[in-house]
Amino acid sequence: MTGRVATTCPYCGVGCGVLARVEADGAVSVAGDPEHGSNFGRLCVKGAALGETVDLEGRLLHPQMRDANGVLHRATWDEALDRVANGFRRIVDQHGPDAVAFYVSGQLLTEDYYVANKLAKGYLGTANIDTNSRLCMSSAVAGHKRAFGEDVVPGCYEDLEQAELVVLVGSNTAWCHPVLFQRIAKVKEGGARLVVIDPRSTATCESADLHLPIKPGTDVWLFNGLLVFLFQHGVMDAEFVDAHTGELNAALAAAAADAGDPAQVARICGVQLGDLLAFYRLFARHERTVSLFSQGVNQSSSGTDKVNSIINCHLLCGRLGKPGMGPFSITGQPNAMGGREVGGLANMLAAHMDLQDATHRDIVQTFWSSPRIASQPGLKAVELFDALLEKRVKAVWIMGTNPVVSLPDADRAKRALQACELVVCSDIIERTDTNAHAHVLLPALGWGEKDGTVTNSERRISRQRPFLPAPGEARADWRIVCDVARRLGFAEGFNFESARDIFVEHARLTLFRNHDASGDVPAARRLLNLGGLGSLSQQAYDALQPVQWPVHEDGTGTHRLFGAGHFAHGDGRARFVATVARSPANAPGREYPLVLNTGRVRDQWHTMTRTGKSPRLAGHISEPFVDMHPRDALHSGVREGELARVHSQWGAMVARVRHSGGILAGNVFVPIHWNDQFASDARVGGLVNPVVDPVSGEPEFKHTPVRVEPFAVRWYGFAFGRRFLPASELSYWTLIRGDRFLRYEIAHRERPKDCSAWARAWLGAQDADADWLEYEDPSTGVYRAAHVVDGRIESCVFLSPRPDLPSRHWLAGLFARQPLEPADREGLLAGEPPGPSVDVGPVVCSCFGVGRNTISEVIRSKGLETAAQVTAATRAGGNCGSCIPELRRLIADAHAASGV
Known part of the structure; x- marks a missing residue:
């Protein structure tokens, strides 16, 4: 191509x-x-x-089935599909449709999502189909529906560039959505103000005019207080409120009861009163305000109220539907929005219709000509896996997600799959924590192979187009679902020949009965309308350009909604929602005195099945870690750089202690990405509090009581090899992919009696013709060895009783050399690079592979004072910009060291 x-x-x-x-x-x-x-x-x-x-290493390329002995073996597609269809049919016949379930993913394309929901809700007759998007944005969905009558994000990305004030709530945008953060940084250069509300001091806070490090779980107090402040100071669009909203008095009464006194709000939130009032005044002063919120708001047992407390403030001021303003939910997955469009959540129907509304059920069933329609909301993610464990649900089909890693109380999710009669997994990766429990594995297409659409956070529909051939026997998810549906006797509803056929049906459903008999559009029409795309030819679908819904009949999109004040509630009005502030469900105590927060790091994604393949992405943060305040580390008996075990009442995991300087005392942070494929014991989901928001069903990922204690080992080490090493017997290991090598960070409770014999056996260095280089100092416990074949390093291992081991970065470069120079061999034995300029240090800029030592030396030697100067000298920060906060810290460190 x-x-x-x-x-x-x-x-x-x-x-x-x-x-x-x-x-x-x-x-x-x-x-x-x-x-x-x-x-x-x-x-x-x-x-x-x-x-x-996009390589094929580790890909699931053929269907597999588990036999009676528990062994997976290759199967034909017909065998695998028959087993799925027969299993679902048997269980439905014996126990009813609610004994089966689907657990799908924001990684699916809209077309995949659509047919899965059609099969479950319209043909099997169960609403037991939920999605991993439940874990990240369902509180936003519920908040939108309560306020607007429909799950609608009113604004667009252009609003960020037109705002006078941007408020980021519970979002490390600089790391998690770097491209959007570049747009925010650009408008800041033009004079806009930035407020960041986050318990952690993150990379995003480096650019903030004001950072409010509120106590976890206190967002509703903060925004209820803002609502009262705005009302008391006359910052209200009375004409808009009177004409286009309802329930203000109830919302104000609830807010005043909890948060009427700013001084009390500041105490509850744990911030300075002056900073709190500064935020309130900024919000009051700037009409063009965008409040962008993400997982720090949604992932909470009060997440829906947090969302509505933010929306309430915008409704009071009439700040939505116009350029540069509005509440803005930024989603975590590529197609969380597309999944919402087609009813991807267990309490929704396709085309933004309500499962509990008899009229909506009739619309969908009539359009589908389906034999039945689910009439009650299905099981949400956490309760779905509870039902699996209790054997109320006896079959589950998991598509494109890894719940044994990502769910809260994840060990319970593992037990649930072990108890399930039939577990079907459609995936692109063969070995995942979840696939280990599958009875049937179905190979799906991945990015670059799939054909369909996704919808982003601003309602923009875009095409994912294939540019790679289907590997092995992999098939599109929608095709797999249709193959099973036909085997279940539902061929008439699933005779799609292409993704285009599905998309057109989806678009037509959004238009179906979406106007009155005269053709006039009432105020309460469904805003999700793709009518202008309902007759696309295959050629037009192939050429479809990005467009934001609603899509008009001429194919043009809509940037903003609600500008005319018409909302999706029956009376056309928005609703203020009375939000009652409440503390998280489980408070820290004597046994578990710290609060665990979870989230993403800059260069990894979800459970690393994709990003874990990239050497470039492994350089910035290579290991699972627990970020702690130094005072808490001292009280817990752990030290930076050493290993610690983090316990909750639900589980435990092991990670390396670090002090970022961004953690409030009493809190710890652990990233979500590592799992049993990349580390020995780092699934933080196993610790997470499974309590959920009563409205949205979204779990409390940001507030789990934990304790931290030492994880005692006799030695620390690391190893490099050109092939996988047998690390499973070690007390601790983490796998990191490099360029031409695999790296392991390792530790163990017992030191080998004979380090040389152990190292030779572990590295597989038994060939007599190879070179074996080693050094051992019994007095210090240091041991180093390298296996060299034909002048090329094959593997090496470094051991020490202390965690402060030599730099890994210069060693990585040796794997690109052939043959090794004599100085390199000396460096291997000495445990340090042979020259002063070889070690570039840990990666800071992953885009261009620029290391910390390189950047610090340029700052020092050239006297650089700004991140832009560093970019000009090294290229660091010149692409996505997510490393710019770290560049600023290195500049500050260099100036502090020189006394400037």
Whole structure:
């Protein structure tokens, strides 16, 4: 393939356009699409590294089935599909449709999502189909529906660039949505103000005019207090409120009861009164205000009230539907919004219709001509896995997600799958924590192979187009679902020949009965309307350009909604929602005195099945860690750089202690990404509090009581090898992929009696013709060894009783050399690089591979004072910009060291 294919990034909800091409040597190159309205050519480092993740290593390429002895073996598609269909049919016949379930993913395309929901709700007759999006944005969905009458994000990304004030709530945007953060940084240069509300001091806070490090779980107090402040100071669009909203008095009464006194609010939130009032005054002063919120708001047992407390403040001021203003939910997954459009949650129907509304059920069933329609909401994610464990649900089909890692109380989820009669997994990766429990594995297409659409956080529908052939026997998810549906006797509803056929049906359903008999559009019409796309030919679908819904009959989209004051409630009015502030469900105590917060790191994604393949993305943060305040570490008896076990009442995991300086005392942070495929014991989901929001069902990922204690080992170490090493017997290990090597961080409770014999056996260095280099100092306990074959390093291992081991970064470079120089061999024995300039240090800029030592030396030698100067000198920070906060810290450190 010679031309570039315009497609869409498969990571976060920003929905960046990507130009992909297969080069002559078979490598995949990617670049940002300058014509795509979501990113205009920008890409973050994860998107830029997509070409490194499309190889077939570890791919699930053929159907597999588990036999009576528990062994997986290759099967034909007919065998696998028959087993799925027969199993579902038997269980439905014996126990009813609610004895089966589907658990799907924001990684699916809209077309995949649509047919899965059609099969479950319209043909099997169960609403037991939920999605991993339940874990990240269902509180936003519930908040939108309560306020607006429909799950609608009113604004667009352009609003960030037109705002006078941007408020980021519970969002480390600089790391999690870097391309959007570049747009925010640009408007800041023009004089806009930035407020960040987050218990942690993150990379995003480095750019803030004001950071409010509120106590976890106190958002409703904060925004209820803001609502009262705005009302008391006359910052209210009375005409808008009177004409277009309802229930203000109840919302104000609830807010005043909890948060009428700013001084009390400041005490509860744990912030300075002056800072609190500064935020309130900024919000009051600037009409063009965007409040962007993400997982820090949603992932809470009071997440829906948090969302509505933010929306209430915008409704009071009439600040939505116009340029530069509005509440803005930014989603975490590429197609969380598309899944919502087709009823991907257990309490929804397709086309934004309500499962509990008899009229809506009739609309959907009539359009589908389906034999039945689910009449009651199904089981949400956490309760679905509870039902599996209790054997009320006896079969589950999991598509494109890894719940044994990502769910709260994840060990319970593991037990639930072990108890289930039939577990079916559609995936692109063969070995995952979840697939280990599957009875049937079905190989799906991945990014670069799939054909369909996704919808991003600003309602922009974009195409994902294939540019790679289907590997092995992999099939599109929608096709797999249709194959099973036909075997279940539902051929008439699933006779789709292409993704285009499904998309057109989806678009037509959004228009079906979405107006009155005269053709006039009432105020309470469904806003999700793709009517202008309901007759696309295959050619037009292939050429479809990004467009924001609602889509008019002429195919043009809509940037903003609610500008005319018409909402989706029956009377056309928005609703203020009375939000009652309450503390998180489980408070820390003597046994579990600290509060665990979980989230993402800059260069990894979800459970690392894709990003874990990229050497570039492994350089910034390579290991699971627990970020602690130094005081808490002292009280817990742990030290920075050492290993610690983190316990909750639900589980435990092991990680390395670090002090970022961004954690409030009493809190710890652990990233979500590591799992049993990449580390010995690092699934933080096993610790997480399973309590959920009573409205949305979203779990409390941001507030779990924990304790931290030492994880005692006799030695620490690391190893490099060109092949996988047998690390499972070690007390601690983490796997990191490098360029031409695999790296392991290791530790163990017992030291080998004979380090040389152990190292030779562990590294597989038994060949007599190879060179074996080793050094041991019995007095210090230090041991180093390297296995060299034909002048090329094959593997090496470094052991020490202390965690402060030599730099790994210069060693990584040796794997690209052939043969090794004599100085390199000396360096291996000495445990340090042979020259002063060899070690570039830990990666800071992953886009261009620029290390900390390189940057610090340039800052020192050239007297650089700004991040822009560092970028000009090293290129660091010149692409996605997510490392710019770290560049600023290195500049500050260099100046402090020199006394400037």
